[in-house]
Every structure is written in C-alpha cells, then in structure tokens.
Amino acid sequence: MVIGSSTRRLVGKQAESSLTGFGLLRRFAPTILVLLLFVVLWLVVASRTSPYVLPSPVSVFRQLVTLFVDGTVWTHVGATLYRVTAGFLLGTVLALLLGLVASSSPVLRLVLRDLSSILNATSVFVWIVLALIWFGLTDRAPIFTTLMITIPVLMSNVFEAIDSLDRRLLEMASVYRFTALDRFVHITFPSVIPYLFAGMRVAFALGLRVSVVAEIFGVSTGVGYMMNFARDTLRTDAVFAWALILITMMLLVDNIIFSPLLRWLTRWR
Structure with a gap:
C-alpha cells in the first residue's frame, strides 16, 4: 500500500510537471512563433540589402559569440x-529624503x-549636455544624467503613496505626538515601499x-560607447549585437x- 501510494504521488507530480511545461509552452508559443516569423523576414530582407544597412541574423549571431568569447561584453x-546603478540608487535615496520632507508639510509637498x-x-539631452560641461568625459556624466531622469519618476510614486496614506494613522500619530521622523519611519515609509x-x-x-x-557622448566604455564605435567603424552587425545585449540586460x-521583489511585496501587503 505504501509503495502504491508513493508511486501514485510520483506519477501525479510527473503529470503536474508535464502540465506545467505544456502550459508554459502554450503561454509562450504565440510569441515564439512571431519571433520566428520575424527572423525569417529578417533573413529574406537582409539577403537583398547591403550588410551595412541590414546585416543578416547569422552575422549578428557570430558577432555576439565573438563578444562573449573574447570577454568584451563583460x-x-x-x-x-x-x-x-549608481545614478539609480542616488535617485532612490533622494526620493526617500524628499518624501520625508513632503510628508511633513502640505505646502512643501505642493512645491x-x-x-x-x-x-x-526637461529633455534628457539637456542633462547630457550639462553633464558633459560640468563633469567632462568621466563616469559622473552618465551617472548624473541617470540621476536627473530617474528622480521625477521615483518622486511621483512617493507622492502617490503619501497621498494614499491612511489619515486615521496620521491622526493617531498626532495624538501621540510623533515627531516628523517617527511618523515617516513608522507610518509613511512602510506605505511608501510598495x-x-x-x-x-x-x-x-x-x-x-x-x-x-549618455555613454555615446561622454565616456570610452559601456554599451552606448560600443554601439557608437561600431557605427563609426561601419560594423552594423555589432550595432545589432550590442542592441540585443542591451535588451537582454x-x-x-x-x-x-x-518582478520577484514586487511579488513578495504584494504578498506581504
């Protein structure tokens, strides 16, 4: 009886795994089909076009392999x-600090x-030009540009979280005379995180x-620099290869x- 029960459980798990695999295949089958049709169309058009204008998928794949083998990609x-990451983390910290300021005063929140x-x-090219003037051909130029572009996105979400705070909790904090920092740490911050x-x-x-x-204009390393370098050297296959690398990143x-962090946070809420 024990052996039979174990066998049934094993068969059930295998069946469930097969169903899961079939479900995944059915989920992504339309996308895979569209991608295959796109590659076929790419092959047909590339065979009738100059490699400089549109390289074939084969040459792009070869270039990808070369970049990974010689270590250039890393x-x-x-x-x-x-x-x-540096610009993004700086923007996140600033958004949280500004959220602390905004939660303490409705007037400051409006400002x-x-x-x-x-x-x-403000256009991204404004920040790129200013970054080149202020920081020159250094890492700080793309970091600054990333910072200035990400801050308004993060601030908008922080302000939306502040607007959706439970007013009863804020009233309770006022009754118990919470400081602005205590109110932010115990009420605002947990609500802001998602x-x-x-x-x-x-x-x-x-x-x-x-x-x-920003890397195209201001530094001598990075994906943007390599795409621009490939364009300058008429290596369109390398441009496509670096574009695929960027998409994969x-x-x-x-x-x-x-995605896993958001799922965890949603489950926690």
Whole structure:
C-alpha cells in the first residue's frame, strides 16, 4: 500500500510537471512563433540589402559569440551597469529624503510636486549636455544624467503613496505626538515601499536607456560607447549585437530582481 501510494504521488507530480511545461509552452508559443516569423523576414530582407544597412541574423549571431568569447561584453556591460546603478540608487535615496520632507508639510509637498513636474518635462539631452560641461568625459556624466531622469519618476510614486496614506494613522500619530521622523519611519515609509518599488522598476529601465545614450557622448566604455564605435567603424552587425545585449540586460534585471521583489511585496501587503 505504501509503495502504491508513493508511486501514485510520483506519477501525479510527473503529470503536474508535464502540465506545467505544456502550459508554459502554450503561454509562450504565440510569441515564439512571431519571433520566428520575424527572423525569417529578417533573413529574406537582409539577403537583398547591403550588410551595412541590414546585416543578416547569422552575422549578428557570430558577432555576439565573438563578444562573449573574447570577454568584451563583460567589460562594457559592467561599466554600464555600474553607472546606471549608481545614478539609480542616488535617485532612490533622494526620493526617500524628499518624501520625508513632503510628508511633513502640505505646502512643501505642493512645491516638490511642481519641481518634479519641471524635471519630468526637461529633455534628457539637456542633462547630457550639462553633464558633459560640468563633469567632462568621466563616469559622473552618465551617472548624473541617470540621476536627473530617474528622480521625477521615483518622486511621483512617493507622492502617490503619501497621498494614499491612511489619515486615521496620521491622526493617531498626532495624538501621540510623533515627531516628523517617527511618523515617516513608522507610518509613511512602510506605505511608501510598495509604490517606491513599482517606480524603481520603471525608473531603472528608463535610467538604463538614458545612461546608454549618455555613454555615446561622454565616456570610452559601456554599451552606448560600443554601439557608437561600431557605427563609426561601419560594423552594423555589432550595432545589432550590442542592441540585443542591451535588451537582454533590461529583461534580466526586470525578471530576476524587480518582478520577484514586487511579488513578495504584494504578498506581504
């Protein structure tokens, strides 16, 4: 009886695993089909076009393999991730500090909200040009650019969280004479965290794209620099290869870091 029961459980697990695998296949089958059709179309068009205008998928794949084999990809991906992460973390800390200020006064909240709107309306190229003037060809230029682009996104989410605070908790904090810091630590901060992580997900993806653009103008390493270098040397296959690497970076960060964190936070709430 024990053996039979164990066998049934094993068969049940195998069946469940098969169903899960089939479900995943059915979930991604339309996307895979579209991608395959896209590659076929790419092959057809590339065979009738100059390699400079549109390289074939085969040449792009070969270039990808070369970049990974010789280690070039790790150097430049690491440089880009360092810059975008530094600017992104600085933006997160500043957004939290501004949230502390905004939670202490409705007037300051209105002022900061207006400043956030002004920053959000400022073009990324304004910050790139200013960063080149102020910091020159250094890492600080893309870090500064990433910081200025991510701050308004994060601030908007922090302000949305503050607006949705439970007013009864705030009234209770006033009754017990909480200081502004205590009110932020015990009431505002726990409520802000889910909103902040949702904003961080968007801000990081935006910051990565902006940092790559800044690298084209201001540094000698990074994914943006390598894409521009490939363009200058008429290596369109390398441009496509680095573009695929950038897309993969975004997908990995989103699915490995931010998506699990957001699911955990949602479950905790």
